[in-house]
Amino acid sequence: MSRRRRAIGFAVLALACAALAAAVAGGYRGGIEAQLGPLRSVLIARAEIAQRQPLRSTDSRRLLEVRRIPSRFAPPDGLASPDEALGREAVAPIPAGGYVTASQLRLPRDDAGRSDPDPAAGETVEVVVTGADALAAGGVDPVGSAVDVVVTTEPHGAGSGRTYVAVTGAKLLALREAGPADGADTIGPAGPAPLVATLACNRGEALRLIQAHNYARELRLISAK
Numbered sequence: 001m002s003r004r005r006r007a008i009g010f011a012v013l014a015l016a017c018a019a020l021a022a023a024v025a026g027g028y029r030g031g032i033e034a035q036l037g038p039l040r041s042v043l044i045a046r047a048e049i050a051q052r053q054p055l056r057s058t059d060s061r062r063l064l065e066v067r068r069i070p071s072r073f074a075p076p077d078g079l080a081s082p083d084e085a086l087g088r089e090a091v092a093p094i095p096a097g098g099y100v101t102a103s104q105l106r107l108p109r110d111d112a113g114r115s116d117p118d119p120a121a122g123e124t125v126e127v128v129v130t131g132a133d134a135l136a137a138g139g140v141d142p143v144g145s146a147v148d149v150v151v152t153t154e155p156h157g158a159g160s161g162r163t164y165v166a167v168t169g170a171k172l173l174a175l176r177e178a179g180p181a182d183g184a185d186t187i188g189p190a191g192p193a194p195l196v197a198t199l200a201c202n203r204g205e206a207l208r209l210i211q212a213h214n215y216a217r218e219l220r221l222i223s224a225k
Helices: 003-036 057-061 132-136 203-217
Strands: 039-045 064-069 123-129 146-153 161-177 195-201 216-223
Touching: 057 064, 123 203, 123 216, 132 195, 132 216, 146 195, 146 203, 161 203, 195 203, 203 216
Parallel strands: none
Antiparallel strands: 039 064, 123 195, 146 161, 146 216, 161 195
16 A cells, blocks of 8 residues: 555544544533533632622622533522622632622621611612512502612523522612613513612612613512511
């Protein structure tokens, strides 16, 4: 056999081996995904986060990072973006490499142990919400009360959207019917007419709500009590 024929033979064999390896790897990957679920973004602590340490935008790159892991291993209340953690503080120390979850964070508290939603000490933001009528189910005007904002994201690929508490204990300053200028046609499922809520919160929470308003499928208010 000539050198040229041997070279062609080796090239064909190499291509066949590469194709076989790709097929095996693809089947293995598909089998793992079927068992453990699709990959999901989770927020991880890059360095230890001390108890009551506030998470500011200037510290996010140093303290936080996003990784993608199989859904089966992701915590149910895990955060998917540093923006979801900004403006909060750790309830207890979070070790380096640990998951950063919604239950591990809270609003910064003053010396009396109370969150301060006073707009003079923070920000006000308007967002289109659904389900706010339920807050007045008892006949009491909800304006002036503390509310939590629950965000449901749009589904990604074959997966389902995420639902998480974006803000806790925000003060509801006003509530009105949404109009065309409020972008009410771009958020929320079909159903009761959406409303525009004016909320008082800190700067990090305000930025998080503005971002959620742009990409979320639904923002819903529930009583913080």
